[in-house]
Amino acid sequence: MKKFILTIAGGGSTYTPGIIKSLLLNKEQFKLEELRMYDLDAERQNKVAVVVREVIKEMDPELKLTLTTDPQEAFTNADFIFAQMRVGKYAMREHDEKIPLKYDVVGQETCGPGGMAYGFRTIFPMVQLIDYVEKYAKKSYWIVNYSNPASIVAEAVRRLRPNARVMNICDMPVGAMRNISAILGCKREELTVEYFGLNHFGWFTKAYVNGVDRMPEILEHTKKHGLLLPDMSKVDVQHSDPSWLKTWGNIKYLVEMFPEYLPNPYMQYYLISDHIVENANKERTRANEVMEGREKKLFSAVDRYNDTGEMDTSAFYVGVHGQFIVDVAMSLAFDLRKRFLVIVENKGAIANLPDDAMVEVPAYITSNGPEVVRVGEIPLFYKGLMEQQLASEKLLVDAAIEGSYTKALMALTMNKTVKSAFQAKKILDDFIEANKGYWPELK
Template identity: 35%
Template sequence: MDGIKIVTIGGGSSYTPELIEGFIKRYNELPVRELWLVDIPEGKEKLEIVGGLARRMVEKAGVPIAIHVSLDRKEALRDADFVTTQIRVGLLNARAKDESIPLKYGVIGQETNGPGGLMKGLRTIPVILEICKDMEELCPDAWLINFSNPAGMVTEAVLRYSNITKTVGLCNVPVGMRMGVAEMLGVAPERVHIDFAGLNHMVFGLAVYLDGKVVTDKVLEMLSSGTSMTMKNIVDLGWETAFIQALGILPCPYHRYYYQTSKMLEEEQQDMHEHGTRAQVVQKLEKELFELYRDPDLAVKPSQLEDRGGAYYSDAACELINSIYNDKRDIQPVNVRNNGAIASIPNDSAVEVNCVITKDGPKPITVGDLPVAVRGLVQQIKSFERVAAEAAVTGNYDKALLAMTINPLVPSDTIAKKILDEMLEAHKGYLPQFFQSVV
C-alpha cells in the first residue's frame, strides 16, 4: 500500500499533539497513511482524548492520515514501518517517588539522573524489550524510535538484549541546546551547528559553528557571563566563569547535577518544600492540558504544551523518521551503537553523537577521544548504564546495588543500599523481576 504506517506506544501522552503536528507539516515528504496510538488500560481516557484531538488536527489540515486508537499493542504493530515509544511505566506517581525518596538521604532526586534514573530504567527496560519481542514477530523490518527516558540506558538495553537492530534513541536536549545557542546569538537555529558527543543527558558540544565558522569561545564567554541556557525542568544557576572557560566545550543543562551537585540538591529540597516534586507540578500541567485537549473546537497543538518541559521531542522524532524514509543524509544527534565514533567508549555501547541519517539508519560521525577533562565522567556514566541495564534484565539485586553505588551522584554504598531498598519496595508493583522468588 502507498504511504507508511507508524505506531506510537504511549499514544495517550500529552506530547502526542506535537507528534501529530510534525507529521502534518511534513506530509508532502512523509506520507503517513496510518497512525496508531496505543496505550495501556490505565491510560484509556487520555488516549481517547488525544485521539480525538489528533483526528480534528488532521481533518483541519486536510491530510489523509487515518488515526487509530487501541489498547491492543499486537493489533497495532502488525506491518508497521516505524514504531515510536514514549512510555512512562508507573505513570507520574512513580516519577514522584523517584524524585522524593533520594532527597530523604541527601541525594539528588531526578527522573533520569542518579537513583531516579536507575529506577526508571529498571521499570522501563523490561517493557521496551517486550515491545521489541512483539516487533520481531509482527513488524521485523520496522524502525524503533525510542524517546522513553532514560533514553541512553534503554538504547543500551535494546542493543544488548533484543534482536531489534534498527533502533535509535532520541532526546530533545541537543535540539534544545542548538535552539538555546541560536537565541544567545540572536540568529535563526538553522545557522547554528554543534558537534555533539557523549551520552544521553551527558552530551557535550565539542564545537559550535555559526554559518560554518567556529564560535565556541564566544558562546562559552556568553554562557559564563550569565547568559541563560537551560530547560523548563532544570533551574539555571549560572556557571563559574573560570570553570566554563577551562572546560572549553559546551555542557548540557543536565551537567548541573554533576558539576553543581550541592547547589542543585539545595534547590530541589527547597522546591520540594514549597511546591512538591517536579512530577506533582507536571501533574497539574497535564490536567490543564487535557482539559484543553477535550475541547471539541480545538484542532491545533495548544501553545501551553511548551510549558510541559519536553519541547522539540516529538518534532525531532518526525524529522528523524522523515530523514530515514527519504534518505536525506542530513546530520542529527541521536543515540546509536558507538561503532568507534567515540574512542573512549566500547564499540558495542550506545552513545549520543551526531550521525548522518540515511535510509539504512544513522551513521555515527567519528569524533575520536573526548577531551580528558570530561572523558572519565562520561565513562563512569556509561559503566552505570551498562550495569543498570543488566540489572533491569536479570532482576539481580547485587547488580542494581552496584549500579546505584557507581553513579557519581550517590556518595557511598551504604546510602546506595538504603535508597535502593526503599525504592525497590516503593516500586514493587512495576519490578516483578526483583521479587520473583518472594512467595
C-alpha cells in the first residue's frame, strides 16, 4: 500500500486534532508514512501537539509525527499539504470584526470589510507557502487549502501562482448540507446538491436524495425554522453555539423574501446587513466567543494533561471541517472522482460570468484535479450580486499587488455591506493602523 507524507500548515490551529483524528479514522485506506505539523508559532503548536500525540498514541502509534517551524523540514518530499493558516491569529480577527461595527457595518471574519482585512493579511503568506512547497515537496504535491477568506486567497493565487497545484475548499456548504440531510432524515453522503456562487456567497438550487429533488421540502422548512432542528448539538457541536444558531435561523428571512433557492448562510451579511448590525454585540463578537470557548477548552485540556496526565477527549471532535478535507485529499490521491463543492476558475462553468472568476460549484475530484460540473446561465438577480462581490474581491487583490490605497478604498466601497465611501474610508484607515506589520504598505 502506498504511504503518504502529509503536512498541516497551521499546525497550531485548534482544528488540527480533529483533522488528524479524521485522517487516522481512514488509515486503512489513506496510510500516512509521516505526519508533519508546521507553524510559525512554535509555542502554540507544541501545546496543540500534546493533544495530537494522544490521538496518535491511541489510533496509530507507529505513525511518525514531526513538529517544525522550518519550511524545508516541513515540506521536503511531502505529498499533501493541508493549509489552514490564520495570519494574526484571533487577536487580529477581533479587530477585523470590531472595527467595521464601530461604523455600523457588518463585523464578520470572512465577509464584508473584516474578511477583506483578513484576506489582505493572507495573500502574500499564502504565496510564500506555495513557493516553499514548490521548492521542497514532491512535484505531484497537492495543497488542499482551507485558509480564509477563500475567494480572495484563491483569486490572488490564480494571478500570482497560476500553475500551483492548489485545491481551494470551504466547509460551510458541507455544514449546510449536514443540516439539510438532518432535516430530510438522510445521511449527508446520500445527498447530492446543485449549487452556484462564490465562496461564502452562493445558493443551493437542488437537493437530491435517491434521485428525487427534495429542495421544496427544505425551502418550506426553512421559511418556518431556518436551517435548524430542535437540538442542533445532535447535528454538529461545532456549529451549535449561540452565534451559529442565530446564523442558521436568519436564513428564514432570506427564503421568505427570495424563495427560489436556498442561500448559503453567510448571505445574511450581504442581504440583511442592517438586521445583522442591529442585533450585534459590538463589544463581544464571534472572535471572543471562540477564544472563550473552543480555544480556552482545548488549551485548558492541555494544561490539565500536563498537570495530571489525564486527557479530556471532549476538548476537540471530528466535525465536517476535518472530514471534508480528508475526503477531498483521498479523492485526489486515489482518483475517486467524488463529487464536492469546490472553488475553481470559472472557465464557462457559470456561462454568464467572466471566465477568470473564482467560483464555487460542484466538481468531480480526480488525481488531476477537479472536473467541473457546468451550471449554465444564472438569473439576473444572482448574477448582479455576484458581479458586485467579484469586483470588490478583484479590486482588493489589485490593491495588494499594486500597493494601492485607492484600489483598497474602491474594494471596500464596492462591497455590498458598506453603505458609503465615507464609511469605507474610515474603516480602511482604522484597518491600516491595526494591521501594521501585516499589510503591505498602501500609497
